[in-house]
Amino acid sequence: MKKHLVIFISIFLFIFVTAAAENEAQIAESIIDITNNLEWSANGPRAGEKVILGVVGESSVTGELEKLASSASVEIRIKAFTDDMSDCHVVYTPTTDLKNLAKVLKQAAKAKLVTISSAKDFARYGVMINLMADGSKLNFEINKMVLDDAGVKLDSKILKKATII
Numbered sequence: 041m042k043k044h045l046v047i048f049i050s051i052f053l054f055i056f057v058t059a060a061a062e063n064e065a066q067i068a069e070s071i072i073d074i075t076n077n078l079e080w081s082a083n084g085p086r087a088g089e090k091v092i093l094g095v096v097g098e099s100s101v102t103g104e105l106e107k108l109a110s111s112a113s114v115e116i117r118i119k120a121f122t123d124d125m126s127d128c129h130v131v132y133t134p135t136t137d138l139k140n141l142a143k144v145l146k147q148a149a150k151a152k153l154v155t156i157s158s159a160k161d162f163a164r165y166g167v168m169i170n171l172m173a174d175g176s177k178l179n180f181e182i183n184k185m186v187l188d189d190a191g192v193k194l195d196s197k198i199l200k201k202a203t204i205i
Contacts, residue, residue, distance in 0.1 A: 063173050066171075068107075069104075071171075076112050077195035090114075090116060092116075093109070094128035096133040097133075125148065131156070132156045141165060169181070
């Protein structure tokens with residue numbers, strides 16, 4: 041009986057870890073795709089300047105982003121940070137904690153940074169682009185009002201895939 045339980049738990053953990061890694065890869069691919077397809081009015085990188093994509097805190101998505109950044113159509117530098125995001129253009133927050141989200145959004149609003157998250161309903165709280173896993177598919181939610189307020193335009197191909205909030 042113990043042996044069967046250990047085997048069952050091992051299989052369950054393997055499936056869970058594999059699904060989580062696949063989800064992280066999807067999130068990272070989507071973040072890079074979004075970053076490739078942004079048009080800034082005034083607050084984005086200047087011509088020839090790298091896009092600084094900041095990741096709030098520690099996240100397993102950071103490694104995936106670093107792998108994918110080299111193949112992006114725009115030059116992207118990945119930066120992990122905890123407090124100062126002033127030199128970023130795009131910020132990904134992996135948090136699901138509303139208190140942490142409020143801090144990030146307050147700083148990002150001042151600098152008019154593009155904000156991306158992957159937590160349920162965060163677009164309703166002010167995140168510009170929210171990525172949500174639905175089985176093996178990743179859905180987009182766009183808070184168009186906040187995106188427009190920051191003077192950022194997103195490629196129409198991405199907008200067509202998204203739910204506009």
